Amino acid sequence: MNLRLYNARILPFDTADARIIAGELWVKGDRIALVGDPNGAEPPAFDREIDCRGNLLLPGFKNAHTHSAMTFLRSFADDKPLHQWLHEDCFPMEAHLTERDVYDLTQLAVLEYVSGGITAAFDMYKFVEKIAECAIDCGFRIVLCGAINDYGGTKQSLRAEHDAVNGKHPLVSHKLGFHAEYTTSEALLRDVADLAHEYREPVFTHISETAAEVEDCISRTGKSPVAYLDSLDLFRYGGGGFHLVFPMQGDIEIMKARNLYVCTNAGSNVKLSSGIAPIETYYEAGVPVAIGTDGAASNNCLDFFREMFLVSGLQKLTVGAAAADAIKVLHSACSTGAKMMGLDDCDCLAVGKQADLIMLDLHMPNMQPLNNIAKNVVYSGSKANVALTMVAGKILYERGTYAIGVDPEAVYARANEIIARIRKAEGR
């Protein structure tokens, strides 16, 4: 399919400022063929031409940490702190999930992603090959993250899923990873490090999400989680940490030395009463910051507008009103997330890049007047503004209509069936 999006405002993010240009954007197959002024360029034969009516095109949001299939626990496991929430609600309920359940619950997440302008997810959950299959079937871009730990997974299984997913299809890839320092033995961590060295690949994991986790790691190992994991040489080829709410002295130096990314999950950290990550400090130190929703069991929605306001607002609250301004946060959401996930072709709107983009409707009261469009998006935007979501040149969502190959009502019905079945099995 070749598409022409014309009469647009375009925020390309080919630089870190939020420069907005007027013009059009051409899509040829899965890639961007033109951004801005056609300037007499020869147009390909377009299958469709869309009048953007002055609305805003920008790179899609990159959800750099999520557990997509946890949608079944939305509004089931609330109002509890992390440890209690995990052990009382998540673990026992998740034990009942089948591969088919995970496929179907990931579909529900994908519906939510595309309706909210998210074009890629960095997904950590079990049955990664099933999740990859779901992503391919939906036309959605998913990077799987290894999640092995003492309760499941081995060096062999991590290698097997890494090999099985990578190269399978352009929409899916796999990164080495494990659940967390506090759920993974040193022997298994050394196995992950071995794989990382063999593949020359980065490693990703939950790090320093709660104060208790950090204290516990220090008392066991004498080191912060960042320092402990680094001492096992896990980050020789980079990687990143999800959450990183509580960096200790020296951690930021390690993160910079190892080219680690932070993915912040403000909504989840708030709702689980974990804390506020020092995002402004990361920005100032030059640590790249991506944004994630975490799973729907904790957050409870997969909504980047809420996340972006929280990332900015919580820094303003704790550091000062000038902290974490809209432009920095929007760049994190659209661009840095892509780089963290290894999606170097999805970080901006430029010729030759993947056509992973969204259109935000500015003809809505929350976007008016147009004093500063990028600030409007972060400080005032909502998923109601998402008019179109495109992944790899294919429109997956357009003004309430989905094109991911499944009837949304069937997905909702399945999600309700799954949770009903598991509640019955658990007697709750």
Next chain:
Amino acid sequence: MNLRLYNARILPFDTADARIIAGELWVKGDRIALVGDPNGAEPPAFDREIDCRGNLLLPGFKNAHTHSAMTFLRSFADDKPLHQWLHEDCFPMEAHLTERDVYDLTQLAVLEYVSGGITAAFDMYKFVEKIAECAIDCGFRIVLCGAINDYGGTKQSLRAEHDAVNGKHPLVSHKLGFHAEYTTSEALLRDVADLAHEYREPVFTHISETAAEVEDCISRTGKSPVAYLDSLDLFRYGGGGFHLVFPMQGDIEIMKARNLYVCTNAGSNVKLSSGIAPIETYYEAGVPVAIGTDGAASNNCLDFFREMFLVSGLQKLTVGAAAADAIKVLHSACSTGAKMMGLDDCDCLAVGKQADLIMLDLHMPNMQPLNNIAKNVVYSGSKANVALTMVAGKILYERGTYAIGVDPEAVYARANEIIARIRKAEGR
């Protein structure tokens, strides 16, 4: 108009729990004629019957503190703390506003309110009669709040606007009020108290929004703002405070003795780096809590979904994960706000009450599965879920279409004209 909304889920909030019933809701003129099971009741002749498809009807959100016409400063005055924001951006820009500007900018806010499920606003701004006229023309419900202070307004002007608005039209009313303790001389405060005693009316104002304001009041008067204002006998007939981020020792006892309401404005307090109001403490003490967006110059959107998540989440962050649960917060949003504003007929869905209600679309991915619908609304909802907004029996918004008597595009154009004119006048 008589309307039948059938095949609905209904969260009536006629009690403080979030009981949801199945059934239908009849509207006769501006009032509710039936809720739940018709049980053989004789239906009136309906002008329209709407199949709700299992979607949720609930009382509309009551925006209990806002400055509607500040929409012109959206994304213009950002990333600054309150004092600097007010004196550098708000005051000089606002000085240029005409009565016509305020009418037009209030229209823009009303578009945003109804698209986000807000059915009434407690509006503090200049030119109150013009705002009342706008509300009546739009069919929207506005309670005006007096805002006199040392820079404008007298006992006479406050009396005049109170008398002019009250009784003018069922959609508008006026409450006595002043801007804030720190902008209003003791002589003028005593004038407001005199009026309150004469009319036997409550009084509303900004109170204890920032730590600096509280410290300054204590150093000048030896009392906290709450105690100081109470010492002037302003609250003999009740009233309430907007913000109340920093109550001092003894303040809550005064608030309870005087039947004061708190209206919290979490988004604004976050963005201006003011602080987190102790909402869970208010809930526990039995102080009634309403919710407001504040103006678009600080927040920057007028979005109750964002507000509700912030009100809940910030308490979870500071008090614990169980604090300020979804049901309490939703009750504050739908019901307590109405009571604070004196809208006793708009607090719940029951026979004889005003038909001020909204329909939320549950057939959307962020509302599935239906583990707990009220929690879905607060923890996962967005204005994209608002399918219908009705005020006084009239549908003002329905799935992207507005019926407030004006073309939204004309409102957007006027808002852009106004800010362009004022920027030019101010040379910025």
